[in-house]
Amino acid sequence: MQMQYDALALFSGGLDSVLAARVVQDQGLRVLGLHFVSPFFGKPDQLEHWSRIYGLELTAVDISERFTRMLLDPPNGYGKLVNPCVDCKIEMLSYAKELLPAYGARFLISGEVVGQRPMSQRRDTLNLIRKRAGVADMLLRPLSARKLDPTPMEESGLVDRSRLLRIGGRGRKEQLELARNVYALPEIPTPGGGCLLTESESAGRFYHVLRYHAAPEHTDFQLANLGRQFWAGSHWLSVGRHQDDNERLQELARVGDYVFDVQGFPSPLALGRPLRDGAWSPETVRDAAALMASYSPKAVRSGGMVGVAVRHRDQVAEVRVHPSRDTALAWSEPGTDGLKEWKIEQSEARSGRAQDAGRE
Template sequence: MSKQYDGVGLFSGGLDGLLAIKLLEEQGLKIKALHFYSPFFGHPRNRAYWRRIYGIDVTMIDIGQEFVDMLSAGPVYGVGKMLNPCVDCKILLLEAARRLMPKYGASFLVTGEVVGQRPMSQRRDTLNIISRDAAIRDVLLRPLSALCLNPTAVEESGLVDRSRLLGIWGRGRKEQFELAKKYGIEVIPTPAGGCLLTEKENARRFWPIFKYLDRPAQSHFWLANVGRQFWSGAFWLSVGRHERDNARLNELLLPGDILLRLTGYPGPLALARNLGAEPWPQALVEAAASLLASFSPKAVAAGEPVETLVRTVGENESENCIMVLPNRNTLWGEAAWEETAMEIKQRYKS
């Protein structure tokens, strides 16, 4: 039987979520911290680190596929400046946390949200929309801003002592820093952020996948996070930048993918994936090999054709070698930002 908790708390890795949990633990309540991660946000490898420096036991939850499904279906409340669907994201995470409450025997849900702190997802009216749509009105507790909000069911029931909750409002961080000091938190987490969907460079990496697939698998977005990305229509090439990228490309291989590697010179690996229905044109595979070779300074310096091993993985596994000249050719290109921005706007903001 799983250990019982009073509440579950969303912990993104930021200070506010941590303080909300600490504030309730100070009342003697047991809170199960949940950390949601996806290809776009989260720190799935931080569990031991957080336990060591913050003394909290965090359960990691992969929300990637649900998040991708929401984004490809079209977020109800649209996207922010880039590809970040913040309101729908909060609703999705809170709904998922609510569904997990019975598993931990929890009777409420805690977040570190502060009213008025963030422009889009934490305004008072937006907070109301989020709690309504996630169907968590009866169970949601925001301990840091509780005194600015109406008492919740768990406060009224006496399970949570409202008089020991706070009334923090707005963008200032002074009260949070004082609290951190009080709880002996020496390593202050950076503001929860770090969401790749808010960055232009990453929106550009991710967008073609949404463009070519109606219901993409989250594995594509993990691949989009690795190395340099090139596209030719629905054909996709990811070129490693260092050993870590190369190892990751090997891990992310799917049936049908093509792995390219220079045989005679040191250089990166490349993973080629086809998101469309057309078969690979041979000229495009050769262009991928040329492009890959252009990232090997020794192959470029050789000034002659170099051998590349082309391995197609999956049921009809095959391997062959081709000779190519290193060349940053025009068959492969990076997604143009202007075009990407326009397409995102057409899909989500019109």
């Protein structure tokens, strides 16, 4: 029989999400924390630890597919990098709302604080999120509740409004006071939940997938997280750093991919994924093979040509190359150059589609 709860809480593992759940739980209500997982965020391996030290019931929820669909064209655009923070919260709340019946829960909890983040936690944006997610009558934001209008849960007496908080602004003093002196948390987590879309290095990896892949899936972004990443225009090559990477590359390989393996020497595996240009030319395959072979120290020290097995569409061929990082295609690690211009193009395209839809 499915355990029954009063509320489902968005739980990132960040401090605000911990406190929001605890504030409601302290009123004698049963709260289940939903820890959303995708290629961009989520640490499901930490749930048991978090549950023990924070005194919360938690469960992991994989949101990879639907989050990826939203990421390709977020209605409210991207933040500083490729982080669609407003639409991210809408997506999570919408999904959490769908899960309410399964747990017998009556309302949702979010750790947002009015004015804490300039993009996603302005008062007008909080109202937008609540409306677009369709949760206006079931969402409680306990940390800022007394700065906001009363919710049906407070008006009905299910939740005691006087025991909720009125935190606002960008400071963390009140949250830290609660963590240390009220709840005596044995570990005080960082403010956020660790989204890779907000980190420059990871954002560069994801941006290249968004820019060059016509229809990326969540597994493409999992691939972008792995090992060393190289791009030459729309040509994409992932090179493992260690055995775990190599095994994961094998798992993520598709029939149309190219899998490279140096013969006769210990080496990483590499995976080339064709995108806009379809199958790679023989010259591109050799160029990628030379680059990946350069990450085999013993192959490099051999001083001569080495064989690289290339698997593609269930066929295996061998190419012979000089290991080299100075190749004709000039592979480079992905960065954020051009990101600003690309986002402007995406925004203009969204505006154009909205105008077209309005004329229909």
